[in-house]
Amino acid sequence: MYRMVRVADEDADFQRIVWREDPAKEVQDYKLLTVTFGTAAAPYLAVKALNQVAKDHKMEFPLAADKVEREFYMDDLMSGAQTLEQGIKLYKEMSALLKKGGFLLQKWSSNNQDLITEIYRNEKQPDPNNNEDKNLEIKEDNIVKILGLTWNKSHDELQYSVKLPPLSKPITKRKIISDVARLFDPLGWIAPCVITAKVFIQRLWITGVGWDEEPSTDIIGDWLKYREELLQLTNFRLPRWLKTRMDDSLVELHGFCDASNVAYAAVVYLRIVSTSGDIHVNLIGAKTKVAPVKQVSIPRLELCGAALLAKLLAEIAEVMDIPKTQTRAWTDSTVVLAWLNKHPTRRGHCLELYSDNGTNFVGASKELRELFNLEKSTIAQEIAESLATQEPQIGDIVLIKDDDLPPAKWLFGRIDRNIQDQTTLLELQLLNAKVH
Incomplete structure (x- = not known):
């Protein structure tokens, strides 16, 4: 994607390199004319160019332009459609739109084989995944993760893959933290497992052990047990489809927060009422934070959980285009509800939260x-x-x-x-x- 974005001529001089094929030859100057990997501005320039193409041709390709603005992550498009016809239309619009900017989408994947067959028929090339039960790995970079997220196309489910490298001794603080950093859970679906690893980091820092020193035997024992239990996450399954339809009677977000003296957390669920009256509830996302080392009262940690939930709800509601009137946040702490009822200037991050009926703190108008x-x-x-x-x-x-x-x-x-x-x-x- 980067190499498809040309840099302005006056800026290309800042991307000069020297090179020679043979040590006996003179060194030659070259200018890199396209966006270059590794430069600080590269991600912004690439995404900006992509969005500019969508903006320039929005009238011609309205469906695809909206998807570009909302459903691209760098050079990966993650989208969907309600029907096969809509999927084919999206493919054609998206391909035509991005071709205007010189971007060519490749490696198409779908849980609908008819759609994939139609796409590769239009591309005039064979389907590389034909007759293969191949899962699609979802990741942010090229780092090999201990805990990775994959999409099982055949069952249309999201699942986790665990790749534990061989454990070499001595088990040091550096190795433990290196393993924790490779746990990939962007939406917090397995937050109860990841927060345990975060607590391990806090315990290591409290002990004051050096980077290349072994921690105490009880910490090592707990870590080895946790590491072995990670393998059980391969049994975790989450449906990709949230059961949403264009004609749903009601779509709501419900968030819950709680805290302990170890950590506090927030989780958001999507509640859908279909036209037939069926109710579906699905996990959307969660966030966790470790409690500060300095002792803090439980009510204050509960308030931190409420603030965390407020941010998470706002982010998810914006991405899913759900109005605030259809969001609800819940806490069981009456102390937090009393604090949220104070003057707005004293609510901090919870400025938009209200204490209405003693149970939920959003939706005052209702x-x-x-x-x-x-x-x-x-x-x-x-x-x-x-x-x-x-x-x-x-x-x-x-x-x-x-x-x-x-x-x-x-x-x-x-x-x-x-x-x-x-x-x-x-x-x-x-x-x-x-x-x-």
Whole structure:
């Protein structure tokens, strides 16, 4: 991909190299005219060129242009379609779009053999994976991972491959950390296993052992046991398809957070209600962090978990294009809920989180709408009737918005009279009645 992006002539002088085929010949100067591996700007320039092609031809190839902007990771496209016809259309649009910039997609793979057959028929070349039950490895670089993620096309499942190198003695801090660094779990699907390895790193640092020294026997014993148990992860399977369809009745994100004195974590699930009423729940992603070495109270770690969940939910909702009104975050810590109910300036990273009903801390607008329908309140019916009108009238019940308070803390008021006969300036009389 890099070699398909040309560098501006005035910048090519900064990519000069010297070379000679024979020591007896004179050294010659060469200029690298394309983006070069290893330079700091190379990833940005390659991705920018790819996105610019999509932007320039978006009107001509709208489907493919959107996929380029959202579903490319460097030079790898990971996308899908609901039907075979849509898949063929995406292939043709994507190939035509990228050809405008000189980019040629290769090594197509799919769980649908009919689609693959059609692609390679158009490419006028044989399918290299024909009649092969070959899994596709998913990775970010060329480093050999101890724990890698692969896609099983025949079963359309994601699974983990474990490649444990021979263990040589002595078992040092350097070797343990080197193994931990090669655990590949980008979406946190096996976060409970990976966090154990992170805790090992913390234990090593606390002991103060040197890089090439052996840690204590109990740490080595725990590490060897953990290393052997990694092999069991090959039995882990996760369906690639989330059961989503274009006509689903409801798609929601539900996140959960928790903490202990060792670590805190957040996990997000996708809940889908189909048109037939079937409900499907799938794991989307998770994040974990080791608790600080300095002792911190459990409630504060629970708050750290809530902040971690808020970030994770926001990232996933943006990528999956799910509105905030359809996201829910859950915590069992009443102390955290009380903290989130404080003034916004004291919420830190949880600025957008609200404590509404004692169980979830996102979705205040939904809780307020439910609040209006409660029959226990003496003014609930008045509120409901007032909300049905487009323009506020004298005597209407209104909700007074306050940007410095969460919606659950906003006050209700009754419109008393117009000021100076202007309909836009109204005098409100605060209601003392509380809505429960």
